[in-house]
Amino acid sequence: MVSMCRQLGKGPGGFYRPSLKNGAKLNLWMMSLGKNWDPTARSYGPTRPFDGAQAPTILDAFKMIAQTANSIASEFPQINLDICIVNYYTNSGKLGLHQDKDESESSLTKGLPFISISIEDTAEFMFGDTRDQDQATKINLESGDVLILGGESRLLFHGISHVKTDTAPSWLKEETGLRPGRINLTFRQY
Ligand SMILES: O=C(O)CCC(=O)C(=O)O
Numbered sequence: 522m523v524s525m526c527r528q529l530g531k532g533p534g535g536f537y538r539p540s541l542k543n544g545a546k547l548n549l550w551m552m553s554l555g556k557n558w559d560p561t562a563r564s565y566g567p568t569r570p571f572d573g574a575q576a577p578t579i580l581d582a583f584k585m586i587a588q589t590a591n592s593i594a595s596e597f598p599q600i601n602l603d604i605c606i607v608n609y610y611t612n613s614g615k616l617g618l619h620q621d622k623d624e625s626e627s628s629l630t631k632g633l634p635f636i637s638i639s640i641e642d643t644a645e646f647m648f649g650d651t652r653d654q655d656q657a658t659k660i661n662l663e664s665g666d667v668l669i670l671g672g673e674s675r676l677l678f679h680g681i682s683h684v685k686t687d688t689a690p691s692w693l694k695e696e697t698g699l700r701p702g703r704i705n706l707t708f709r710q711y
């Protein structure tokens with residue numbers, strides 16, 4: 522997954538620093554596979570507005586991993602995933618509390634789950650019922666962890682407070698030569 526993300530990230534539709542509507546740059550690098558998520562318009566489309574690049578196809582190998590995780594969490598329905606958002610955080614990367622609610626009305630009302638896979642350095646993941654960071658529950662997401670938010674938890678506020686330096690498994694660093702930081706992939710159904 523790491524080498525494929527790196528390869529896709531360098532190509533058309535690859536990693537970039539997204540901005541929000543208010544012009545603020547997010548503290549991470551992002552690319553969208555399947556459909557492009559536009560953080561400024563908060564909507565999905567086939568291409569991204571700022572450079573016209575088509576969203577790269579989601580690799581079958583990625584789909585299989587996410588579908589397997591989805592089927593193990595048998596309390597949630599199996600999604601027909603058509604979006605994968607890949608985030609890369611440097612060690613100073615973070616992401617404020619937000620809800621993922623730009624998927625279709627039907628996907629959200631059914632509480633269809635999204636599947637999140639974390640790789641490399643550990644991050645502190647926050648979640649809660651409000652945007653208040655002090656009240657949020659904090660857990661560590663380590664390399665290889667899979668988190669699924671679905672049903673009643675689909676619209677939880679969530680975010681990343683910080684990435685913990687030098688916490689990735691050493692074998693992974695040796696094998697991939699990846700620079701420090703964290704990769705997160707979320708798989709969704711529009
Ligand atoms: O990096 C993470 O674990 C969360 C990513 C996220 O919330 C998102 O892409 O919407």
Ligand SMILES: [Fe+2]
Binds near residue numbers: 619620621679
């Ligand atoms: Fe999110």
